[in-house]
Amino acid sequence: MALRQYYSNVVGEPGLFELHWEKSVLPAYGFIFHMNDGIAVFGTGMFRKDQQRLKANIQERLTTFMTQNPFARDALRKAQAISPVAGHPYRDDAELVKPYADNLMLVGDAAGTGHPMTGEGIGPAMVSAELAARYAVEALQKGDVSESGLAGYGLAFHKQFDSLHKISQLARNALTFPWVVDRTVRRCAKDPVFGAAMAGILAGMVSPGEMLKPGMALRLLAG
Ligand SMILES: Cc1cc2nc3c(=O)[nH]c(=O)nc-3n(C[C@H](O)[C@H](O)[C@H](O)COP(=O)(O)OP(=O)(O)OC[C@H]3O[C@@H](n4cnc5c(N)ncnc54)[C@H](O)[C@@H]3O)c2cc1C
Incomplete structure (x- = not known):
């Protein structure tokens, strides 16, 4: 299930596409897509298996993301909602x-x-x-x-x-643990090869199996 809500008067660069992996929404991410004229859409998602496993309420998670994530909170400081929260279920099986x-x-x-x-x-x-x-x-x-x-x-x-x-x-199960996310993001910033592989995974161009190859696992553990 993914949920989203549109806002006007959002602070942020048009065309900027933000993905935030943080505790309030793990193992999913919160997203902010900035459009023209201060319009942006805020959302998050979660697969049913995780929802059941973590007994999570996805709407509460979206609210937590928008009110507690410092980037989302800052972007929303003068904003008004221009749509209801809406979502749609979709499958990964x-x-x-x-x-x-x-x-x-x-x-x-x-x-x-x-x-x-x-x-x-x-x-x-x-x-x-x-x-x-x-x-x-x-x-x-x-x-x-x-x-x-x-x-x-x-x-x-x-x-x-x-x-x-x-x-x-x-x-995805590994991303439930904040320390895994922190280490992965830090390695992306420091190691361009590792960063490019992660970017490929997020774009759907590279299999996450790449990360299990010894070379990549060592890069993740390094430093
Ligand atoms: C809030 C949200 C945010 C998302 N963000 C992203 C994103 O950023 N990037 C991304 O890659 N994916 C995203 N997704 C997922 C993405 O939208 C779907 O995976 C994708 O649209 C699937 O395409 P589809 O053609 O299979 O189904 P759909 O896009 O759902 O198309 C199915 C179509 O069939 C029509 N239909 C249904 N029943 C009937 C019927 N009986 N007769 C005729 N027509 C019918 C529906 O109206 C719909 O137009 C998001 C999903 C949600 C809910």
């Missing part, structure tokens, strides 16, 4: 999903493709849609859109998402 049946293919949120570590859902939704389109064309050309005619999509889908999702869920 692609590895458990069968994304096809007779005359049916699932893509994106419907197929659980949201990134389990970052919560980003747009990129993976597009990746799954491209895969689905490729297999749909093939099935239509063969005149077979039955479950067995679409099974190739299921194989390609799981090849694309399963290992990324399993490793990302582990990485």
Whole structure:
């Protein structure tokens, strides 16, 4: 589930995109996207498994983020809410999903493709849609859109998402611990190779599995 609320008269640079990993919202992050004319959107998210595990109330977490995070509080000091808090549930359990049946293919949120570590859902939704389109064309050309005619999509889908999702869920659990976040952020500031790998993970371009490789683990532990 991700929640967000829009504000006007927000202090901040248009186009600035802020992600804050901090105690009030871990293992998720609080985000602030600054648009033009002092409009900005504040939000956070949390997967159901974490919500249950941590007995967390996501709306309370958003309020805590906006009132206690010093950057959010400062940005909001003269601001007025211009929308209600609103949200939408989405899934990250692609590895458990069968994304096809007779005359049916699932893509994106419907197929659980949201990134389990970052919560980003747009990129993976597009990746799954491209895969689905490729297999749909093939099935239509063969005149077979039955479950067995679409099974190739299921194989390609799981090849694309399963290992990324399993490793990302582990990485997300690690982010429950503030000291892991602190160390990771400090290493990003000091070590450009480590920082670039983390940026790639957050952009969905690099698997969090990179961090388990001995070289990267040593970089995390160094200094
Ligand atoms: C508050 C919030 C913030 C987010 N921020 C980010 C972000 O910064 N970056 C990011 O990558 N992801 C973000 N996400 C996740 C991202 O929005 C989704 O993962 C992404 O939109 C999934 O795309 P989709 O096409 O699978 O589903 P959707 O974008 O939900 O599209 C499904 C469409 O189907 C329509 N629909 C539903 N039922 C029917 C029906 N019966 N008939 C016809 N149409 C129907 C819906 O109206 C909708 O338009 C955020 C999500 C939320 C809730």
